[in-house]
Amino acid sequence: MAYLDNIRTFVRVYELGNMSAAARDLRISAAVASSRISQLEEHLNVRLFQRTTRLLNPTEQGNLFYHGATKILEAVDEAEAEITSVTQQPRGTLFLAAPLGLGQRLIAPAVPKFNAEYPMIDIRLRLSDRKPDLAAEGLDAMFFLGVPEDSNLRIRKITDCPRILCASPDYIARRGQPARSEELKTENHDCLNLRYPGAPEFQWPLQTPDGVRRVPVSGPFECDHGDVLTSWALDGHGIILKPVFEISEHLASGRLVPVLEDEPPVPIQLACLYMHRRRQDPKARLLIDFMVDHILANMPA
Template sequence: MAYLDNIRTFVRVYELGNMSAAARDMRISAAVASSRISQLEDHLNVRLFQRTTRLLNPTEQGNLFYQGAVKILEAVDEAEADISSVTQTPRGTLYVAAPLGLGQRLVAPAVPKFKEAYPLISIRLRMSDRKLDLAAEGLDAAFFLGVPEDSNLRIRKIADCPRVLCASPDYIRQRGQPKNSEELKTDAHDCLNLRYPGAPEFQWPLRSQDGVKRVTVTGPFESDHGDVLTNWALDGHGIILKPVFEISEHLASGRLVPVLAEEPPIPIQMACLYVHRRHQDPKVRLFMDFMVDHIQASLPSE
């Protein structure tokens, strides 16, 4: 297994472009990761990476070996999946991602329950509000809110989640209730937006008498962390657009109150995404079936 471990380490270093990042991702030390790359280079008698003090770039041989290495790992994973199907004892490690709000509230609480039901399967859960590339980051599945841009991914729909525009009572006292969505475009109100590198201009899709309209909004604060936006709204700094499941406790307590009820936001799709070939793996199917059932049961009723 040592040679296979070396190949897996090489692939993660290649994909992440950083030894330390790959080591963290694989739960090993940077020294171990470096040692595995060196062993692989000694075995192949080539230099796989060109190292400088700051950069780690694959060589021509490294680029060539990566193509074959990915095929090797895919073949091994498929073989293990076939064995799991025959023995009906799914085993192995699943790499899963989720947005912070969804991950913290709905996915993470269910992971120990899944592990209890399937003790031979380990879960590596990454939570981030940034955009993820499933194939490049070696993910088996990723939970998602919205409509994915990558048409090559398969989608397992979980639910259409209602959303709400809301703000704190202090904000409403100071700035007043917005009379219509057009006010969200002006300095009359501050809107708090979720942003990440490369994100387009943000628009809030709202229902009106004329159908769905997309309102381009701006505000004084932006963050790539959804809970930061919620905390800013709780402190009276602006209006947020949020799935109800993320802020249901604040709505129930009155710390956040709905605004523009006559122009509500359209629901957002919650889904689980996976690369098509991954769904052939029994442990991926088991995980998705388990999590879909758990999340659907955990979502607040409208």
């Protein structure tokens, strides 16, 4: 097992590009991680990384070994998973990520239910409106709103989520109800947007009589937390673009009202993403199936 541990450590260091980050991910000390890499290099009689005080870059031999190492680990993980699936209750730890709105409302409540059914599987849930890197962050699966750019991931589409433009009645009373999408680009209206590192420019895709138009929008402030945007809209600070499931209670109560109903936003795809492997870890498949069923059963209409 020591040799496999060394290989696992090498793969995480390679993927994260940082010894300390890999050690944290593996829940070992940086000294242990460094020792494992050294043992592996001594065993292979090659340098796997070029080390400087600030950088850790794989050598040519390191690049070659990485591709073989990932195949070894996938084969071992698949073999262990198959044995577990037929000999005992599924066990282990799974890392799952989701956007804040979806995660708080639909994923987090389902985690204890899943654990009650599969008590030997521990769940580590990470919620963020930032788009995580599934491979670099060691995630088994993540839920995603939109169309992912990484073609190396497998996509399981769940549903298309209706979206809505809305604002508070107080905002509409002060600033008026826009009649056309072009008005969103003027100084007459403030649009509240989700901004995080790497976020695209703000363009809201709206279904107009002339087809889908991507309308550039802006506002006086923005945030990387979707629920903060909702709070600002509730307080009358602007217009938001949201999946209906995130704000259904505010629409039902009248605290938020629809805007531009004749030019609604394009629905957004909700999908589950996971790494492209020959066979998926059975316990990860159990978790994904469970969460998909829970989402579809509890998604507000």
